[in-house]
Amino acid sequence: MSTPVDMHADHETAERGESQLEDVNKQLQAVRDELAKTEVELNMEKQKNHELTSQLESANQRADANERRANDLQFTMEQMEVQYNSRFQNLAMMSGRPNNGTGDPQDPAAAGQVPGVLVIQERQAVPVISMYRSEDGYNWRKYGQKQVKGVGRSYFKCTHPNCSAKKKVRTSP
Secondary structure (H helix, E strand, C coil): CCCHHHHHHHHHHHHHHHHHHHHHHHHHHHHHHHHHHHHHHHHHHHHHHHHHHHHHHHHHHHHHHHHHHHHHHHHHHHHHHHHHHHHHHHHHHHHCCCCCCCCCCCCCCCCCCCCCCCCCCCCCCCCCCCEEECCCCCEEEEEEEEEECCEEEEEEEECCCCCCCEEEEEECC
16 A cells, blocks of 8 residues: 555656646647648748749740741741842842942852852843932932823832831923
């Protein structure tokens, strides 16, 4: 049989155990609360990551589309350059000047050595489009003419890209 002192000691030990158990439960609850808070933060970061991934994919798709468009424009520009060079060569041949318009037989364009320059060896019938350099500093391209009340009138456009200048010139009868 146990003595009253022993029971008292057992009771104190049980109270200490309960107190320690309460402390452990409080610590466990604090850890659970911290874990829940961390899970919320993790979910928020996952959402941000998902949004950023979507934005990156969209930006990559736009970049790919822009690159394809740039390649298409480059191809179109090269085709236009070939057409322009072809027309220039036709005009040069029809005016009796050498192919390159400079008279220099050593010019790579005249020898057909410049990529994108088409040298035409025979005359072709094409409408002549006149180009004039004026004292006003513009390069003019004649795009039409007509007779108005017995007086000739010629119409010119500036040849510089993005220039919208136009002029009319009256010619005497």
